[in-house]
Amino acid sequence: MSGRAMWSEERASSLISNHQDQRGALLPMLHALQEEFGCIEDAAIRLLAKTLNLSRAEVHGVVSFYHDFRRTRAGRHVIKICRAEACQAMGAESLIEHAQRHLSTDLGTTTTDDAFTLEAVYCLGNCALSPAIMIDAQLHGRVDAARFNALVGVYGKDQ
Amino acid sequence: MRAQTIYIPKDAAAVSVGADDVAAAIATEAERRRLSVEIVRTGSRGLLWLEPLVEVSLPEGRVAYGPVSVADVPSLFDTGFLSAANHRLALGFTEEIPYLKNQERLTFARCGVIDPLSVDDYLAHGGMAGVKRARDMTPAEICAEVRESGLRGRGGAGFPTGIKWQTVLDADADQKFICCNADEGDSGTFADRMIMEGDPFALIEGMTIAAFAVGATQGYIYVRSEYPHAIATLREAIAIAERKGWLGDGLHGTDREFHLDVRVGAGAYICGEETSMLESLEGRRGQVRSKPPLPALEGLFGQPTVVNNVLSLTTVPVILAKGADFYRDLGVGRSRGTQPFQLAGNVKRGGLVEKAFGVTLHDLLYEFGGGTATGRPIRAVQTGGPLGAYVPPSLFDTPEDYEAFAAQDALVGHGGIVVFDDSVDMAKQARFALEFCALESCGKCTPCRIGSQRGVEVMDRIIAGDRRNENLALLNDLCELLTDGSLCAMGGLTPLPVQSALKHFPEDFGLARPTEKIAS
Ligand SMILES: Cc1cc2nc3c(=O)[nH]c(=O)nc-3n(C[C@H](O)[C@H](O)[C@H](O)COP(=O)(O)O)c2cc1C
Ligand code: SF4
Ligand code: FES
Numbered sequence: 179m180s181g182r183a184m185w186s187e188e189r190a191s192s193l194i195s196n197h198q199d200q201r202g203a204l205l206p207m208l209h210a211l212q213e214e215f216g217c218i219e220d221a222a223i224r225l226l227a228k229t230l231n232l233s234r235a236e237v238h239g240v241v242s243f244y245h246d247f248r249r250t251r252a253g254r255h256v257i258k259i260c261r262a263e264a265c266q267a268m269g270a271e272s273l274i275e276h277a278q279r280h281l282s283t284d285l286g287t288t289t290t291d292d293a294f295t296l297e298a299v300y301c302l303g304n305c306a307l308s309p310a311i312m313i314d315a316q317l318h319g320r321v322d323a324a325r326f327n328a329l330v331g332v333y334g335k336d337q
Numbered sequence: 338m339r340a341q342t343i344y345i346p347k348d349a350a351a352v353s354v355g356a357d358d359v360a361a362a363i364a365t366e367a368e369r370r371r372l373s374v375e376i377v378r379t380g381s382r383g384l385l386w387l388e389p390l391v392e393v394s395l396p397e398g399r400v401a402y403g404p405v406s407v408a409d410v411p412s413l414f415d416t417g418f419l420s421a422a423n424h425r426l427a428l429g430f431t432e433e434i435p436y437l438k439n440q441e442r443l444t445f446a447r448c449g450v451i452d453p454l455s456v457d458d459y460l461a462h463g464g465m466a467g468v469k470r471a472r473d474m475t476p477a478e479i480c481a482e483v484r485e486s487g488l489r490g491r492g493g494a495g496f497p498t499g500i501k502w503q504t505v506l507d508a509d510a511d512q513k514f515i516c517c518n519a520d521e522g523d524s525g526t527f528a529d530r531m532i533m534e535g536d537p538f539a540l541i542e543g544m545t546i547a548a549f550a551v552g553a554t555q556g557y558i559y560v561r562s563e564y565p566h567a568i569a570t571l572r573e574a575i576a577i578a579e580r581k582g583w584l585g586d587g588l589h590g591t592d593r594e595f596h597l598d599v600r601v602g603a604g605a606y607i608c609g610e611e612t613s614m615l616e617s618l619e620g621r622r623g624q625v626r627s628k629p630p631l632p633a634l635e636g637l638f639g640q641p642t643v644v645n646n647v648l649s650l651t652t653v654p655v656i657l658a659k660g661a662d663f664y665r666d667l668g669v670g671r672s673r674g675t676q677p678f679q680l681a682g683n684v685k686r687g688g689l690v691e692k693a694f695g696v697t698l699h700d701l702l703y704e705f706g707g708g709t710a711t712g713r714p715i716r717a718v719q720t721g722g723p724l725g726a727y728v729p730p731s732l733f734d735t736p737e738d739y740e741a742f743a744a745q746d747a748l749v750g751h752g753g754i755v756v757f758d759d760s761v762d763m764a765k766q767a768r769f770a771l772e773f774c775a776l777e778s779c780g781k782c783t784p785c786r787i788g789s790q791r792g793v794e795v796m797d798r799i800i801a802g803d804r805r806n807e808n809l810a811l812l813n814d815l816c817e818l819l820t821d822g823s824l825c826a827m828g829g830l831t832p833l834p835v836q837s838a839l840k841h842f843p844e845d846f847g848l849a850r851p852t853e854k855i856a857s
Contacts, residue, residue, distance in 0.1 A: 204620030243622040244603035262524035267682035303527040306385040306687025315565040319353035
């Protein structure tokens with residue numbers, strides 16, 4: 179899910195042009211850029227501003243408003259741990275503590291080997307099978323410490 | 338030999354506990370044993386504690402097994418589960434499982450039953466009956482039918498859907514829009530996700546009926562980015578519907594047009610608020626607009642716009658197909674029809690329960706839910722999402738009814754019910770409600786943006802026992818300010834979880850519990 183490609187103005191322009199005909203196209207464009215390059219770099223903001231005839235401040239304002247968009251690249255896999263109420267009721271807070279210990283990283287940061295970025299999320303729609311986590315686009319339910327370690331083991335293998 | 342059909346969900350929740358692996362294992366095992374089986378991937382029946390739920394089709398009906406793990410697969414075959422075996426995981430006929438049998442499924446009638454992307458399945462199970470009827474009605478007649486059904490917005494606010502549509506119909510404009518709110522950000526809710534994954538054509542049909550009713554030519558489904566499975570399913574369903582002539586120019590053999598697109602959110606709870614969702618659809622920061630003007634008059638790109646929740650729109654086809662009276666005859670008071678309730682958190686049998694309004698919290702929690710997953714007593718439930726109240730056991734007899742809940746300062750909301758056992762610390766939950774508000778505030782009004790942050794600090798001092806009475810007074814002031822001074826329900830309702838926790842569980846805030854209020 180989190181792209182890894184190096185910035186290319188040409189590639190970016192082509193991604194943007196896929197959405198050029200849509201009304202209110204900024205979010206679809208940002209999603210496409212982040213999917214490809216892993217984050218929204220300054221160059222992307224400049225390009226979007228130029229294409230959509232907006233100021234760079236306006237584009238930056240949108241990027242910073244939404245939790246999904248990042249300005250720096252994430253690790254190879256993004257682990258989102260739900261910390262909303264239904265997951266709290268089944269021990270999400272202690273799962274988060276375990277995850278931080280196990281990966282030696284804090285929420286919102288990336289492991290030193292660049293394998294995982296750990297993030298908090300507020301509900302994944304899996305509240306009857308809580309605690310829930312999402313690794314890239316894959317949802318996992320009823321996650322306890324042992325299951326967390328096993329999942330991390332599987333994802334950690336691919337480089 | 339005819340292949341025997343096996344049904345296994347591909348719903349994200351079912352997959353989250355291994356449904357894909359189980360499906361693969363069953364396919365491999367059948368091949369190894371030279372058995373001819375056809376595996377159909379469905380949505381979820383909503384009996385989520387039994388997922389992955391595997392169903393086998395027999396002449397007398399479907400029989401169920403669950404929860405099935407990969408390790409169970411060889412033994413299922415050994416005991417002959419393809420002809421209804423006496424396996425440890427056998428549950429008998431699916432439709433006879435009390436959790437399902439005791440529901441009143443209208444909106445979710447097909448979910449978990451059909452292949453979500455099969456046109457034939459959809460039609461064979463009553464799909465498109467609603468839109469076919471609507472096609473031959475005038476827009477005013479469709480609006481009247483929906484109004485008479487008593488359908489109120491299932492997204493939380495409970496505003497009558499038919500009246501909203503009539504307002505858009507009456508507005509004069511070159512273009513009108515239908516926007517489906519699929520932002521489903523509330524903790525404890527997953528019904529929108531389930532139906533989008535399990536019966537996407539129903540949503541397309543409902544939006545088409547809405548388009549016919551108001552004369553809209555373009556629709557958007559605004560789905561939160563946390564739902565990649567639902568997004569993929571909807572996109573496929575829309576492509577199929579376009580090929581079938583169910584969308585686009587001249588749809589359903591009419592001279593009308595209706596186009597539909599999926600738009601993906603970007604992780605902002607406030608974008609579930611309808612005007613903030615419209616701002617986001619227009620490509621801006623999702624900041625709340627002040628009303629008036631109503632979106633029904635000046636909505637997306639300034640045009641008249643229907644904004645409805647997924648469940649409201651998905652319920653419209655069955656109302657048109659079966660008639661307004663049929664729907665209105667279910668329910669209590671001014672809460673008509675059925676609501677898909679969602680049992681979540683610390684509950685033994687979590688899942689989706691569609692019942693007519695009037696069912697009590699008690700029955701949902703104990704008869705369906707079976708109490709807590711941990712086996713400890715239920716201490717509190719939060720209903721209506723993160724902005725809803727914490728309800729103590731003494732109020733569990735309250736019937737699910739917008740007005741009855743409001744009378745207890747609680748919300749039905751989107752039908753989410755989050756269960757906590759007696760290990761919960763209600764002061765921490767109150768602190769969390771304020772923290773969530775601070776995190777997700779759109780920033781437009783000061784009480785919500787700054788007040789929530791001050792609220793977190795005040796709660797920290799209360800929890801630490803620092804000048805408790807002074808800080809509790811400050812907390813109450815802040816709550817009053819949020820209630821009175823906020824533009825939208827984000828700031829306006831955050832005091833609800835906070836003050837309900839304080840009212841019903843004062844001992845967690847270091848206060849004495851009034852003697853007359855001992856919980857039952
Ligand atoms: C903070 C906030 C979040 C909301 N989130 C949602 C949501 O996720 N889904 C939804 O349908 N409505 C949500 N609503 C309600 C919508 O503003 C709106 O009332 C609803 O989508 C209208 O559709 P309905 O009449 O079919 O319920 C939210 C409201 C507020 C104030
Ligand atoms: S109450 Fe909060 S979320 Fe709502 S408009 Fe004001 S600042 Fe935005
Ligand atoms: S609260 Fe965690 S998935 Fe919904």
